[in-house]
Every structure is written in C-alpha cells, then in structure tokens.
Amino acid sequence: MIHKIKLISIFIQTSIQSEWQYRLKSVVWVINGSVTPILLMSIWLVVSQASKLSLSSSQIITYYLLSIIMGRITQVWSLEDVGRDIRMGEFSFKMVKPYSYLLEEMGKSIGHKIIRLATLVPVMGFLFLILRSHIQIELSLSGVLFAVFAIILGFLLNFIWENFLATLVFYLHEHDSLQYLNFALYDFLSGRLIPLALLPLFVHQIVMFTPYRYFISFPIEIIQGQIPLSGILQGFLILTTFLIFISLFQQILLKNGIKKYSSFGH
Amino acid sequence: MPLRIRRYFWLIIKILKYSLIGSLEYRFQTVVRIVRMFIESFTVLFIISTFFQKSQTVAGLSADTVILTYAIFNLIWATLYFFISDNLIDLGDVIRKGDLDFFLIKPVDIQFMISSNQMHPQNIVRMLIGIVIALYAVSSAQISITPLYFIIFTMTAFSSLLIGYSLLLFISIFSFWTFSNEIYELANTSFSMARYPLEIFPKNVVTIMTIIPMIFISTVPSRVLLGHVDYLTFIAPLIAVITFASSRYFLFFALKRYSSASS
Numbered sequence: 267m268i269h270k271i272k273l274i275s276i277f278i279q280t281s282i283q284s285e286w287q288y289r290l291k292s293v294v295w296v297i298n299g300s301v302t303p304i305l306l307m308s309i310w311l312v313v314s315q316a317s318k319l320s321l322s323s324s325q326i327i328t329y330y331l332l333s334i335i336m337g338r339i340t341q342v343w344s345l346e347d348v349g350r351d352i353r354m355g356e357f358s359f360k361m362v363k364p365y366s367y368l369l370e371e372m373g374k375s376i377g378h379k380i381i382r383l384a385t386l387v388p389v390m391g392f393l394f395l396i397l398r399s400h401i402q403i404e405l406s407l408s409g410v411l412f413a414v415f416a417i418i419l420g421f422l423l424n425f426i427w428e429n430f431l432a433t434l435v436f437y438l439h440e441h442d443s444l445q446y447l448n449f450a451l452y453d454f455l456s457g458r459l460i461p462l463a464l465l466p467l468f469v470h471q472i473v474m475f476t477p478y479r480y481f482i483s484f485p486i487e488i489i490q491g492q493i494p495l496s497g498i499l500q501g502f503l504i505l506t507t508f509l510i511f512i513s514l515f516q517q518i519l520l521k522n523g524i525k526k527y528s529s530f531g532h
Numbered sequence: 533m534p535l536r537i538r539r540y541f542w543l544i545i546k547i548l549k550y551s552l553i554g555s556l557e558y559r560f561q562t563v564v565r566i567v568r569m570f571i572e573s574f575t576v577l578f579i580i581s582t583f584f585q586k587s588q589t590v591a592g593l594s595a596d597t598v599i600l601t602y603a604i605f606n607l608i609w610a611t612l613y614f615f616i617s618d619n620l621i622d623l624g625d626v627i628r629k630g631d632l633d634f635f636l637i638k639p640v641d642i643q644f645m646i647s648s649n650q651m652h653p654q655n656i657v658r659m660l661i662g663i664v665i666a667l668y669a670v671s672s673a674q675i676s677i678t679p680l681y682f683i684i685f686t687m688t689a690f691s692s693l694l695i696g697y698s699l700l701l702f703i704s705i706f707s708f709w710t711f712s713n714e715i716y717e718l719a720n721t722s723f724s725m726a727r728y729p730l731e732i733f734p735k736n737v738v739t740i741m742t743i744i745p746m747i748f749i750s751t752v753p754s755r756v757l758l759g760h761v762d763y764l765t766f767i768a769p770l771i772a773v774i775t776f777a778s779s780r781y782f783l784f785f786a787l788k789r790y791s792s793a794s795s
Binding site: 288290291294295297298301302305306308309310312313316317318319438439440442443444446447450451453454459460464465466 | 558560561563564565567568571572575578579582583585586587589590591710712714715717718721722724725728732733734737
C-alpha cells in the first residue's frame with residue numbers, strides 16, 4: 267500500500283511538471299468551464315424574475331458558482347487518455363509496467379488538477395467577490411465533513427467510471443463515440459446545465475440513481491442544505507454501491523479485454 | 533471565374549464523397565454522433581421547457597420564440613459543421629505536426645484546404661432536427677411566413693453562416709501562435725450563447741454580442757421569421773462580408789509569419 271502511495275506521488279510530481287509547461291491551457295480550461303454555467307445562471311435569474319421557482323436567486327447563483335468548482339474538482343481525463351491508448355495500440359506500454367496503469371492515471375489526474383485548480387482560485391475568488399451579497403451557503407461542521415467526503419468520493423467515482431468506459435474500447439474499438447455520449451449524459455444528468463432541484467420530480471428521481479449526480483449535484487446539495495441527513499446517507503449509500511460495482515465490472519472487462527487486445531507494431 | 537467555381541464545386545463533391553465513405557467505415561462512431569445530436573437537442577429543449585414551466589413569457593419572450601432561435605442556431609451550426617467538420621479545431625495540431633506544409637503546396641486556395649479538407653455529412657441529421665423544431669415553433673406560434681419574409685430570412689441565414697464561419701476561422705488562426713485549440717474551444721463554448729435569443733441577457737451583454745456579431749447568428753434570422761425586421765436585418769450581409777474579408781486577411785497575415793515545421 268505504501269509502495270502504491272509512493273508511486274502515485276511520483277506520478278503526481280511528473281504530472282505537475284508537465285502541466286506547468288502548458289499554463290495557458292489551464293487558464294483557458296478554467297474560463298471555458300465557467301462560460302456555460304455563468305450563461306445559464308444569468309438565464310435562470312431572468313426566469314426567476316418571471317416566475318417563482320423552488321430555488322431563490324441566491325441559491326441559483328450559489329449553485330452555479332459551486333458547480334464550476336465541483337465540475338473541475340471531479341473532472342478526470344481517463345476515458346480520453348486510456349481510450350486513445352487502447353485504440354492506438356499504446357496500451358501495451360502500460361501492460362508491461364510492474365504496476366497497475368490505474369495508479370499512473372490517478373497520479374496524472376491529481377497532478378493535472380493541482381495546477382488547473384490553482385488557476386481556478388483567482389477566477390472563482392473574483393466571481394465570489396463580485397457576487398458575495400448573493401451567495402447563500404448553509405453549512406455546519408458535519409455538513410463540511412459530508413461535503414468534503416462527497417467531493418472525494420465523487421472524484422473517485424468519476425475516475426473509476428471513466429476507466430470503466432475506457433475498458434469498453436477493447437470491445438467497441440471506438441473511444442471518441444464513448445466520450446461524446448458520456449459528455450452529453452454528464453452535461454444533463456450531473457446538474458451541470460440545470461440544477462436537479464429544478465427538474466420535474468420523476469426526472470429528478472431517475473437521475474438520483476445514475477452515477478452522474480455524484481460528480482456535481484450531490485456535494486452542492488449538501489453544501490446548500492437542500493437534503494436532510496437521511497438523504498445524505500442515502501446518497502452516500504448509492505455512491506458507494508456504484509463505486510464497488512463499477513470497480514468490479516471494470517476489472518472484469520479489463521481482464522477479458524486484455525485477452526482480446528492486439529496491438530500492431532508494439 | 534465560373535470555371536473556378538465549378539472546380540471548387542466538384543472538389544467539394546469529392547471531399548464529401550470520401551468523408552461519407554469514411555463515416556460509413558466507422559459506423560458505430562457515426563451512429564453515436566447522431567444519437568448525441570438527438571441527446572443534445574433534447575437536453576436544450578428540455579432546459580427551455582423548464583424555463584417556461586411556471587410562466588408564459590421570460591424577458592418578454594415566449595417559449596416558441598426561444599425554441600425557434602435554438603432551431604435556427606442548430607440549422608446554421610449544423611450547416612457550418614457539415615462543410616468544415618473539425619478542421620478548424622484541429623488546425624493547431626495540423627500546424628504543430630507540420631501537415632500545413634502539405635496544404636500549402638496544393639493547387640487549391642489555402643483557406644479552403646484549412647476549412648474543408650474533411651466534411652461531416654452526419655450533420656445533415658442535425659440540420660433536419662433544426663428544420664423540424666423550427667417548423668414546430670412556427671406552427672405553434674401560428675406565424676404565417678410570406679414569400680418576402682422567407683427571402684429576407686434566407687438572406688440573413690446565409691449572412692449568419694458566413695459570419696459564424698468567419699468568427700470560427702478568426703479564432704482558429706490564433707493556433708499559428710499557440711499550437712493548440714484551447715482558445716477555439718473557449719470561443720466555441722461562448723458561441724453557444726447564440727442558442728438563446730440575446731434579448732434574454734442583460735443590455736450590456738447584448739451590446740457586446742452585437743459588436744462581436746454573434747447577434748446575427750441566430751437572433752436576427754429568427755426575428756425575421758417572427759415578422760420583426762429592423763436595421764440589423766439589412767446590415768447583416770454587410771457584416772458578413774466585412775467579417776469574411778477580415779478573417780481572410782488575418783489568415784494571410786498569419787501565413788506570412790508561418791515558418792515550416794520541416795526542412
């Protein structure tokens with residue numbers, strides 16, 4: 267276990283050094299991820315003037331600002347990287363290494379994130395400063411702990427989910443299509459485009475049982491005090507169940523996928 | 533001149549043919565892209581319906597107006613991506629790998645090669661989705677479109693296409709200096725504002741979107757279909773010509789400063 271942690275820390279360091287070379291990319295990444303939420307936030311504020319919604323204007327503003335942060339914290343790039351490696355035959359390099367490729371992916375994700383989130387801080391600081399009178403957060407100590415736990419587990423779930431989807435590339439020989447589909451579903455079901463609380467009830471109930479909710483919406487619902495303790499515990503139970511089963515499926519698909527895998531020239 | 537136009541017409545047909553063959557080669561990817569178009573359209577229409585679940589109008593706009601604007605945006609953007617595919621977003625990679633040199637030595641206009649070396653025929657599905665949604669919005673709002681308004685709409689739609697293409701080209705040209713596509717992706721995300729009627733945004737945003745001529749992409753053409761013709765309608769072709777000429781000038785400016793990646 268200590269050996270694995272040491273490995274991950276080495277990958278984090280190399281990833282930070284590599285990501286530091288493309289600092290502009292990090293700035294653009296932050297701004298790019300902020301445009302759509304801010305756009306939708308401004309539309310919802312106009313809508314809230316026309317009709318009474320289940321969320322107040324302050325809650326809407328807070329939700330979208332937090333969604334920018336959550337989306338960036340839980341984002342991973344495994345489907346793109348691992349999927350491309352499998353399709354291009356470069357997964358062979360990962361197979362010959364004396365450690366699981368997941369450790370390297372984890373290190374890369376965390377390393378990328380450290381640099382990119384450092385760029386996020388001044389941008390979010392600026393937004394929070396200009397909108398501070400509209401921000402509404404109700405957080406107790408237990409709420410903070412639950413929120414931190416939800417964010418960490420949300421990141422882990424997204425990581426394992428994307429690696430699970432990446433193993434499908436062994437069978438489908440496509441990774442662009444999976445990325446497109448995943449991104450389309452992520453946009454709608456995670457709460458990135460529209461707060462789940464504003465969805466019709468039956469849609470909200472369906473979304474509760476998809477993994478996407480836990481990438482963005484779930485931590486925000488805890489921070490905004492939108493769900494009671496029973497809802498939080500139910501959420502963690504569903505999240506943990508997803509983590510366990512998706513990890514299992516990922517390992518099974520990986521094991522069988524490697525048997526089918528062939529790489530030309532490597 | 534007619535000979536040149538014919539030549540480029542047949543070139544487009546050939547590129548389209550090979551792009552179609554390529555799409556059929558990767559059938560699963562093609563099917564997933566089409567499914568994604570439906571998911572995206574459904575998502576946006578769903579979002580629009582939630583805007584209006586408790587009110588008939590938002591910022592003085594009805595649901596049909598907003599849906600019509602989205603349908604026009606879909607139609608314009610799908611037509612654009614039918615012809616330019618991901619070529620402009622990939623320009624950074626093309627420059628970085630030195631493939632631009634192969635474009636430069638071809639006896640074809642470089643802007644054409646950069647923009648249309650591959651096409652995305654699947655976007656015809658997105659065009660059809662846009663047309664169906666537009667027809668629904670027009671009939672729901674009980675608008676009758678006269679031939680005159682349809683001609684004016686066609687003029688503004690062509691202007692929108694040219695403006696949209698010119699803006700995307702302008703942004704992609706920065707790849708000559710950055711060798712990456714992040715700025716293009718950022719611009720592309722920003723253009724998604726044009727999905728909604730710009731009247732929904734604050735006045736200063738509308739002013740900015742008129743100066744960067746995004747208001748012409750879908751808001752102006754959809755206003756024409758709704759029977760509102762104003763000065764923006766008639767300056768749209770002029771703006772289209774200016775943006776096209778500016779982006780072409782900027783392209784050649786960048787090419788003069790381009791040094792080949794190979795020996």
